[in-house]
Amino acid sequence: MTAIGEFGEFAFIDRIRATFGTDADLLVGAGDDCAVFRAGDSVWCVTTDMVVESVHFLREANAEDVGWKAMTAAISDIGAMGARPRFALVSMASPPDRDLAYLDALYAGLNDAAREHGAIIIGGDTTRSPEGLYADVCVLGEANGGRYVTRGGAQHGDYLAITGWPGRSRAGLDCLQRDLKHPALIDAHLRPRARIAEGQWLARQPGVRAMMDVSDGLAQDAGHLAESSGLGVAMTSASIAVDSELALYCAEAGVSIPDVVFAGGEDYELLFGFDPAVAGTLLPAFRREFGLPVFIVGQYDRAFEGVRIDGLPPTQFGFDHFRKT
């Protein structure tokens, strides 16, 4: 026998995805941030995201934060298609001895995060769990005017850019663990926001060809994004936006800025590939529209597979653990 733990999650997903069917109204199937389907004269995106106690969060964690993050992670997948979140369903399996106040707080976090991003909860399921709490969040979003952006579609030479401040969530987690006082970084970790308005705006711009949200880490997700277009991506560690608080934290914690930025995930920033011809207009227009940084962090390349950072594979670059500077 082969256990799923040995086989690997991504390999298993590829394996089962091949058994799914097709439908004329299915525009994007499994393997992107969302599945996309035609519903009458409209186009909808749908995604599910499951969080598990002792895997994604600890029993001691604040329940409202757990609910907020679970909802935001799922909603961010809608934003990553450039769509508008509308409706969410939450299935929860809870141990029978779990305090009602804990569950009320969990749903308060779920509701708040849904509303923050323009969606509401419309249903779900509740059942008993023999051990630990499990919450599965399904979100439905509408693609404005039928427009959406998949992970694939970028071409050789296209630029790769990222919104906002990647690395803040990972830095915030480290601040919590080491009792460092950087409330804005801690907030970025506990109460991340999905880039909903930004995603919809990017989906409207000509030349934007591929998009995803960063949940597993910038370097790893850049690899996934490039792979969806059958390309590699050359990234440079110098071209990243670092806000003053993240810079301060890195100095204080003795962590290299590129490490925390390339390793960091759960920021739910948007990573997108676009035609170099529009770079001169697209990025300034984005900054004006949202008052938010957006920087080119790499370029798609057909000459190799995977990610290179400053010409090196990520393992040699060493982004995958925090190094002392």
Next chain:
Amino acid sequence: MTAIGEFGEFAFIDRIRATFGTDADLLVGAGDDCAVFRAGDSVWCVTTDMVVESVHFLREANAEDVGWKAMTAAISDIGAMGARPRFALVSMASPPDRDLAYLDALYAGLNDAAREHGAIIIGGDTTRSPEGLYADVCVLGEANGGRYVTRGGAQHGDYLAITGWPGRSRAGLDCLQRDLKHPALIDAHLRPRARIAEGQWLARQPGVRAMMDVSDGLAQDAGHLAESSGLGVAMTSASIAVDSELALYCAEAGVSIPDVVFAGGEDYELLFGFDPAVAGTLLPAFRREFGLPVFIVGQYDRAFEGVRIDGLPPTQFGFDHFRKT
């Protein structure tokens, strides 16, 4: 503190449902078999249903059957609105040591049940579970011509009818446990079918005012259905369809027919309320269309709350456990 186990699942659902928001495109919110929403010029139904190892199924159960039943239970909620199942998403949390062959079989059952009812899986999530397997199935269905039937909407004096052969799944479970040879009953338990064509047909008929699928048991679900219209329901134990195999099983097992029929759940038969004025045409037309029994099992009544069977509350009728005849 109050634990959720003491507070009760239905009470908790009512409690959290009150915290959800509203939306002009939300036609039916939490509390029915599905939530229903407007998507452009079309109307869609969505539902989620979570199954948990050691709660809904045993580790030893055949994984294909587990997958089939999980998908069918969720799809049946689409049928209960009179809608057409289209797309499903499956989130699964699995222990890392679970055999790949087990998970392949689980997804084979999920895929087969989806296809059997006209739907396909289009996405989902896979994650690690510290203990036991959890699967959450989300199904999206389209309401033909925008037509759907909710649980509410029945009036005093309306008849309550049920399709097919309620009780077969419960009898099949008993056959498995007692090693009785009734393959058709065992099949009804292990491989239930949702009444998809029947639900869509009923949603088209004038006078059909309320509908749900029977998952928890006929008597219990009839109570839920009547409550959604703010009414009670008077049921009679004589007016039920009993196929010859169920009758044979009851004689052999020493079980009363009304007991197994009123206690039985997981048949996914449709229970529906309708205007008595159409009884003479509706039921014969149904039988002709589907070659399937359909019988009036009760009448809505404003004079009392809950269910009465032959004039007695279900507890006195004793349907809630198997009695020796």
